[in-house]
Amino acid sequence: MILDKFHKDFRLNGTSFSSVDEILGYTSSFSDEIHQFLTIWFSDQAWVVVKTSGSTGIPKEIKLEKRQMINSALATGNFFDIKENTTALLCLPTDYIAGKMMLIRALTLGWHLDVVKATSFPLRGIKKHYDFSAMVPLQLENSIKELHQIKTLIVGGGVVSVNLKDKIKDTTCAIFATYGMTETITHIAIKKLNNNSLSSVSVIKQPIYKEYYKTLPDVEIYIDSRGCLVIHAPKVSNEVVFTNDRVRLISDHQFEWLGRVDNVINSGGVKLHPEEIEEKLAKIIRNRFFVTGIPDEQLGEKLVLLIEQVDSCDISKFLKLEIAELKTLSKFEIPKEIYFVDKFIETKTKKIQRKKTLDLVNYSTKFKR
Known part of the structure; x- marks a missing residue:
């Protein structure tokens, strides 16, 4: 694909185009964000500027080469065996990389792409069925009843909880978790999430296991001295990417996040890993939650639990008993305090901002163990 061209089968909201000018004219009528992005995309400029989500720090802008974005789109198409005339739904914000890449996949691979407003309930009111879509976990959670309308779904931008995995395990939609970041132009690895995706050999050509992420072709991985993932993917990044993600390597192409x-959290000299504790607590907590550390004079940091829910003394007491009886938790992994927050703070891409959410906590309304 030449950068000033697009696939002949590309459709946007049911409309076909014979020129770039037609695409730009059409998008100017319904989305300033998409129009501005595609204006840059079809320009002579070899790169685009993309914002990171800011879920783990201050959002920043980085440059991505257009040719590498096309390579990423082709890799997704090859991995899932998705060809031209695929019907796809874009329900993510287009000012971040995940939404932008849905557009580039459609332009590059010749998809028929429909664009809807990026909300927490992306399938509400939609009757049409689609071959492919991408969501964040919150959107997936709110679309359980409509998942039969999607054939293949990729989910990124956050961890899919144990409870949510249980809800989607038998849905007819083939659902996959993705691993990646803005610097790698979305996903460089895929993991199966439900039973349908386990047996859906027609959807995906690559043999992968449900428990682990498998890298896309032309991606090399290893770990650094911290036990964190290092990514060498020359087709989508000119530099080796050093992440802050702790992983266990299963093979040269598979890893466990x-x-x-x-x-x-360093609590009294004991290192606690929030994601591991959260996976254990997910068996008894249905609402959104996370654990984190707050300063403590004796321990340095103490483990606390934040739950997205209206405060209730009765719920607190009942939850305290359930946590105490949870055999998988060590004594160090039991939260010292429980806090309730009406609504977690999120990024525009629906990722929970842990530090900003913790700042909302009124320490006078806490429930102590």
Whole structure:
């Protein structure tokens, strides 16, 4: 694909185009963000500027080469065996990389792409069925009843909880978790999430296991001295990417994600890994939640639990008992305090901002163990 061209089968909201000018004219009528992005995309400029989500720090702008974005689109198409005339739904914000790449995949591979407003309930009111879509976990959670309308779904931008995995395990939609970041132009690895995706050999050509992420072709991985993932993917990044994600390598092309090294809590000399604790607590907590550390004079940091829910003394007492009886938790992994927050703070891409959410906590309304 030449950068000033597009696939002949490309459709946007049911409309076909014979020129770039037609695409730009059409998008100017319904989306300033998409129009501005495609104006840059079809320009002579060899790169685009993309914002990171800011879920783990201050959002920043980085330059991505257009040719590498096309390579990423082709890799997704090859991995999932998705060809021209695929019907796809874009329900993510287009000012971030995940939404932008849905557009580039459609332009490059010749998809028929429909664009809807990026909300927490992306399939509400939609009757049409689609071959492919991408969502964040919150959107997936709110689309359980409509998932039969999507044939293949990729989910990124956050961890899919144990409870959510249980809800989607038998849906007819083939659902895959993705691993990646803005610097790698979205995903460089895929993991199966439900039973349908386990047996859906017609959807995906690559043999992968449900428990682990498998890298896309032409991606090399290893770990650094911190136990964090290092990515060498020359087709989508000119530089080796050093992440803050703790992983366990299963093979040269498979890994298990363990959590963020910058989330680790040092409590009285014991290192606690929030993501591992959260997976255990997910068996008894239905609402959104996370654990984190707050300053403590004796321990340095103490483990606390934040739950997205209206405060209730009765719920607190009942939850305290359930946590105490949870055999998988060590004594160090039991939260010292529980806080309730009406609404977690999120990025525009629906990722929970842990530090900003913690700042909302009124420490006088806490429930102590």
